[in-house]
Amino acid sequence: MWYLAPLSNAVTIACTTFHIVxxxxxxxxxxxxxxxxFDSVPTKSAWKKVLNKNLVTVDDTIASTATFIKGGETISLLKPLEPKTRKKLIFELKVIFEDEHLAIIHKPAGILVSGNSFKTITNALPQNxxxxSVADATKPQPVHRLDYATTGLLLTGKTxxxxxxxxxxxxxxxxQKVYYAVTIGVMSLSGKITSKIDDKISESHYEVIRSVSSEKYGTLNLxxxxxxxxxxxxxxxHLSSSGNPILGDKDYGKEGFILMKKGLYxxxxxxxxxxxxxxxxxxxxDELPERFTKIFGEIK
Known part of the structure; x- marks a missing residue:
């Protein structure tokens, strides 16, 4: 369950904030x-936007994406007007590890990590x-991506x-990241897939942990x-290109083999x-979801 809650009704006047390197x-x-x-510029892509809008100066000189920092400079950011009412997202997340610097949370299926939508992991993090208390504390930010339908561990920074x-x-x-998937069809016990993605070198290694017969799919593999x-x-x-798409994959699965309403495995x-x-x-x-163990039993 998630809902909106008012954060404040204050109007922020446009101003300049400073940081000494x-x-x-x-x-x-x-x-x-x-x-x-700066809280309002939490990511590299956000920095690119404010730099392209000439909202940043370094020692009173307009900065660009080519600007380098050496130490001792004063960075100034012109903050635009904010909306009169800001809201916070109340969406409970399972926190698996946390300290002063970073946190690792469980991302459930069916929510974006970030983006223009209000319901995102990024917007839920401050409430979870x-x-x-570290001097450069900032709004927590994910430092990598997981797809909308993917579950599991998401690493975030707090400073x-x-x-x-x-x-x-x-x-x-x-x-080092390890994923588990349920795939369709007979597979070699282990191997690697190196087919290019968007004309870029890509490499994935896999190991079949367990296989079971399926009346509908023939073979399902963990x-x-x-x-x-x-x-x-x-x-x-990669798995789709090898002929073994992930169960529930609406984008890269085989026609007639899409598992509806149970998500991506x-x-x-x-x-x-x-x-x-x-x-x-x-x-x-982060332990395997119950829908995995229903197919293959407990995995030790």
Whole structure:
């Protein structure tokens, strides 16, 4: 159940907010550094928009997407007028791990991670996570994507520095992700799929954990998936291209084999990485949904 609740009725007058850059060991692009330093510009794409609108200056010079930060600069952001009434999304999320810097939540099916819709994980996060007491605390932000119909673990940052560092971990491929899916048809016990997606190199490894006979589908497989790249819809496209689409996939499934009203059988099961601030080794898992175990039984 979710609903709207008023957050405030205050009118924010257009103003300029400032940030003084601490000493940097190496220059960094403003669009990368700026993530999380202003609540109203929480992502790289948001930074691109305000930069293109000439709303940002660095030491009184209009900044662009080509601007680099070296340390000691004053970054100024012109804040546009905000609506008279802002609302918050009341939507309960299961928090699996949380500290001052980051949180990992369970994303249910049927909700967008972000975007122009009001009902998104991004808009629900502030009502579900504890405020950080760290100096650069900001509005919590997801640092990767899960499809609308996919369930499982979603990593979010709670401070500007953690968001930047987590983004870098993903870019450096230092976050290990494991998914589980239910696929249709006979498969090899293990393998890798390397077909290009949008003309880009893509790679997914798979291992069949269990297979069962199905009167309707012939064979259903519980498949463990290890994506080595992060293309949009990569696992769904790869499995479909190999002739083993994911059960419930309306976009890439076989005609006549679409499972209606039960969703996509794709689950983000685990995340493993070194915490970028505490240096703790984290391996977080999210148990398989009941609809998986109804087909294959308990998996140990």
């Amino acid at each position: 601490p000493e940097q060991t190496t220059p960094i692009r403003l669009q990368e550094y700026g993530v999380g330093i 996570l504890k405020p950080s 500007g520095s953690s968001i930047r560092k987590l983004n870098q971990l993903f870019e450096d491929k230092k976050v 498949v463990k998936l290890d994506p080595k790249t992060g293309r949009r819809h990569q696992l769904r496209k 794709l689950h983000a099961y685990s995340l493993e990485f070194i915490h970028p601030l505490t240096k703790e080794h984290l391996l977080i898992t």
